[in-house]
Amino acid sequence: METPLCSICLENDDILCNGCRAKLEDGDITQEEVELSRLLTDLAGRIENLEDVEIKHAIPTADALVIVTAEGDGPKVVGRNGRVVKKIAERFDKSIRVVEDTGDPHEVVEKLLAPVEYKGINTVYKPDGEERKIVVDEQQKPRVPFTEDEFEDLVERLTDEHLNLSFE
Ligand SMILES: [Zn+2]
Known part of the structure; x- marks a missing residue:
C-alpha cells in the first residue's frame, strides 16, 4: 500500500x-x-x-x-x-x-456527489467571462455532504477547474 x-x-x-x-x-x-x-x-x-x-x-x-x-x-x-x-x-x-x-472534472464531480446525480452543467455568461455551474435538484441537497464553497474548493484542487455548485 x-x-x-x-x-x-x-x-x-x-x-x-x-x-x-x-x-x-x-x-x-x-x-x-x-x-x-x-x-x-x-x-x-x-x-x-x-x-x-x-x-x-x-x-x-x-x-x-x-x-x-x-x-x-x-x-x-x-x-x-x-x-x-x-x-x-x-x-x-x-x-x-x-x-x-484523474483530474477529469466530470468524473470528479460525479464521485463527489454520488449517489446523487446532477441535472446538468450550465454556462452562465457574465461581463468578465463565463462561469460553469453544476446544477443539483434542491430536494437532493440534504444528501450532498458539502456546502457550495467546500464543493468548489474540492473541484478546484482536484481538477484545476472552477465549477460552481447550485441547488435549483
Ligand atoms: Zn514516517
Whole structure:
C-alpha cells in the first residue's frame, strides 16, 4: 500500500517518525491521512485487494472526508458492497466520498456527489467571462455532504477547474 505516510509509520499505531511528524506539522499531510492510512493497513490483512491501493490524500470538510486514490484504485477502497468504506465512515463518523486522481472534472464531480446525480452543467455568461455551474435538484441537497464553497474548493484542487455548485 502506498499512502502519504512512510512504511514505518504505517506499521505502528501511536508514534510518527521525525519525517512524518514534520510533514504533519507543516500541513503537508493531514491527521485524517495518518488515521486513514493506518486503518487501511490494518484492514488490508483481512480484505482482498486492499494491499495494492495507493492513497494520495484524505481531505476533511465539516461533514465529509474525501479520499483521493490513484487512478483505478477507487473500487478497492470502497470494497465489495461498500464494506471498506463503511468501516472508514464508522471510524471518522462522516460521509465518505472516494475520488480517483484523474483530474477529469466530470468524473470528479460525479464521485463527489454520488449517489446523487446532477441535472446538468450550465454556462452562465457574465461581463468578465463565463462561469460553469453544476446544477443539483434542491430536494437532493440534504444528501450532498458539502456546502457550495467546500464543493468548489474540492473541484478546484482536484481538477484545476472552477465549477460552481447550485441547488435549483
Ligand atoms: Zn514516517
